[in-house]
Amino acid sequence: MTAAVAPQEIEPVRYSLSKSGEVRCTLTLKRFYPSDITITWHTEHQTELNSDGKLAKSADGETFDVTSVCTLPRSLCFPVYVTWEHQSARQPQRIVLKRSDLPWRPQIGDIHLSNIKLKAKSTLQVKISGYFPEAPTVEWYKKKMGTDRFVAVDINNYESVISEHQRPSDNTYSCTASLLFTPTLPEDQRSEFMCRVRHPSLEQPIERRIGPLQITEPEMMNQQETSDPKEVNCQEQGTGV
The missing domain is CATH 2.60.40.10 (Immunoglobulins)
Structure with a gap:
């Protein structure tokens, strides 16, 4: 495969909650090519947040999947942005996370x-x-x-x-x-x-x-x-x- 392929599947951001009250956000992008991709999490004021990424081969054996995890500190204010850059797109792509996206509703x-x-x-x-x-x-x-x-x-x-x-x-x-x-x-x-x-x-x-x-x-x-x-x-x- 030589042509660049944009992520074919963007899973909804998943959330989990720690005992200390931190929110863990997980984003998975699937079936893109080539493997070089940059994912960043940042605040409204462009402050970058710590995150970890894991790259793996897709099930088709030719493209790639990546999972990025970011733990939000309790003091953080929304919105939060997750952005990815890949040679298949001229402009960075992003998702905006709002407080109302959190699944823990009363x-x-x-x-x-x-x-x-x-x-x-x-x-x-x-x-x-x-x-x-x-x-x-x-x-x-x-x-x-x-x-x-x-x-x-x-x-x-x-x-x-x-x-x-x-x-x-x-x-x-x-x-x-x-x-x-x-x-x-x-x-x-x-x-x-x-x-x-x-x-x-x-x-x-x-x-x-x-x-x-x-x-x-x-x-x-x-x-x-x-x-x-x-x-x-x-x-x-x-x-x-």
């Missing part, structure tokens, strides 16, 4: 109720998992009975809390988001709540909803004295994205 569980009592501190909780980096933004919204839209909760009456980030065995992050409030009537009767999560890996936020909450009227509590006169009936309904 997953959000169902919203759970705990300790729901009238005029007592109550909690809505939701588990968020599988994300990297550790930068989710959690927003809580409420839709009152008789209204048709969710509005941000009043920070004077509702407290949003995020637990410390945990690291499961896959080296991603997880946390629990909570909304603390004191249910009152009629303010919270049949209200619906929504948790909205934003993250650099997401192009659009993800959501979970719960409600409408059914809070027992005070005069109905006398009928419950045999069990717990202070307990408030709360039903979980309609969770969904």
Whole structure:
């Protein structure tokens, strides 16, 4: 083979995550000729990043494959560029890696109720998992009975809390988001709540909803004295994205 052949297959960049929080990026180019090829990884400001390359014969025995690996430091800001130069092309070819390309997007569980009592501190909780980096933004919204839209909760009456980030065995992050409030009537009767999560890996936020909450009227509590006169009936309904 004498004529130059451009890479016939460009595999999508693969990502893996280390315990120390570094992202390992792997690019494979297949079936090009001749073997001389230069691959560089660099930042938006043209700072070159350390990388390793491995050249091998293709399955056809005539062309070549190369795999380039670059480990991104935790402090690195996106975008990242991977560029290759080969005599088959007049201009360098490149791929742009954005933060939203990272595969570790948050997953959000169902919203759970705990300790729901009238005029007592109550909690809505939701588990968020599988994300990297550790930068989710959690927003809580409420839709009152008789209204048709969710509005941000009043920070004077509702407290949003995020637990410390945990690291499961896959080296991603997880946390629990909570909304603390004191249910009152009629303010919270049949209200619906929504948790909205934003993250650099997401192009659009993800959501979970719960409600409408059914809070027992005070005069109905006398009928419950045999069990717990202070307990408030709360039903979980309609969770969904």
